Amino acid sequence: MSDFLATENLPDEYQQLVKSVRDFARTVVAPVSAKHDAEHSFPYEVVAGMAEMGLFGLPFPEEFGGMGGDYFALCLALEELGKVDQSVAITLEAGVSLGAMPIFRFGTDEQKKTWLPRLLSGQALGAFGLTEPDCGSDASGTKTTAKLDGDEWVINGAKEFITNSGTDITEIVTVAAVTDTDASGNKSISTIIVPTDTPGFTAGPAYNKVGWNASDTHPLSFSDVRVPRENLLGDKGRGYANFLRILDEGRIAIAALAVGVAQGCVDESVKYANERVAFGRTIGTNQAVSFKIARMQARAYAARTAYYDAAALMLAGKPFKTQASIAKMVSSEAAMDNARDATQIHGGNGFMNDYPVSRHYRDSKILEVGEGTTEVQLMLIARSLGL
Structure with missing residues (x-):
């Protein structure tokens, strides 16, 4: 039934991936899904299993510690995990798409060298701080600010609904912040990498959600958070x-x-x-x-x-x-x-x-x-x- 759309016609490497993730979902994920859902607990043992399989590195080149696959491979894995447990699937999706991918797409060589190996191995998770209390679909309403003070960015503001932002293995959050405002009030938004152990960074209590109870989701606050100037991700003003x-x-x-x-x-x-x-x-x-x-x-x-x-x-x-x-x-x-x-x-x-x-x-x-x-x-x- 699950193969209704000619999965068997995909190239062998995709078929093998589907089979391995399907087996993992049925034998490792499914038996503990109800427990983690009821307890609202993060499934560290499942994430470790996905890391061991290389799922967090699926669409990235081997030179950065990835598996040398592509984005479709990631999608096939997400489909199989989604059949069994959405919380587990979104943990992988956000870890790859929102945590590691911005650094891979727009990071400097040094940023890639510093952060990608751990993110792609699944030993660490990254998050992306975009949504704010008064700013959802209209990201241009961003109020969080980042101002240069010498060789450091000073970040102040708040984010909400941020996935993978408060786990024991979360190491960075990429933050969208206003870095300039012109005379007409138009905002220039940039993205800046913030290590989670930076003073002034706080992940608030986890949300009490309707669903995705085993997925990690927190509000974040930034109070005079200082990070090096070189933590700017991509060109200044191109963050959005x-x-x-x-x-x-x-x-x-x-x-x-x-x-x-x-x-x-x-x-x-x-x-x-x-x-x-x-x-x-x-x-x-x-x-x-x-x-x-x-x-x-x-x-x-x-x-x-x-x-x-x-x-x-x-x-x-x-x-x-x-x-x-x-x-x-x-x-x-x-x-x-x-x-x-x-x-x-x-x-x-x-x-x-x-x-x-x-x-x-x-x-x-x-x-x-x-x-x-x-x-x-x-x-x-x-x-x-x-x-």
Whole structure:
């Protein structure tokens, strides 16, 4: 069922990756998912397992300690993890796309040499501080400031909803901050690497969330945080523009994760419908149930096709911004719709945390919000049509 979209037709290296991550998800991740979800605890042992497999280094060159793969390989891994545990999947996605990728894309040779080996090995995690209490989708409203004082940046401000920002192995947060404001009030936003042991940096108490309970998410504060001038990531004033590129790539990864959720809900529903007996027969023999599952499979298939296409364009060096938005939107909606339908198929059991679909139901809503809301994706798609 999980191979409905011709996974077997992928090159051997992709097939082997899918199989290894699928086995890891089923044998290592799944047995502890409910426990970490209930306890709101970060799955350090699972992250260590992913690190040992090289998953944090998948799309990076070997010269920096990566696995020499590509972004599609990361997406395939995220899909398999997403079927079982979204918290684990988003920990990998954010660690790669938001933690390591900005340094790989825009860092100096020295920054890459300093930070990438540990980030790509999974021994350390990085985070990206963009969202603020009064600034969500409108990143141009950033209020956090960074001012030069001699050879140091002095950073003041606050961030919220920052993934991977407060774990025991989090070592850096890349911060988007206003470094200049012109006479018209236009802000120049830059990004600066802040080690988490820097005085004045504080990760607040973890959020009490609806879902993704095993994912690490904190508010951050910066009070006269001083870091060296050379911690500027990329050109001064290009931080926002550079991060938009990172977001475009990340939306493909989130789409892959969401496809995993959509497919996982199908798989669980097929299993349940073939086992659950009501009125003397398995409920899967009823068209009301079988047709619902058929629609769920169609959603997963269509969403997978969308992210495959966006990833192919990206790897070919072609424009993919619109396709990434389409993939992110349809995949996140497929995940939410399939989670709702899977819960309905499970009946009262679907409302119990003993069943994976209940966790998917709670977890999936954020997929329509994070890394660009559905409304932002619609805006970008409409804009590409000249509207």
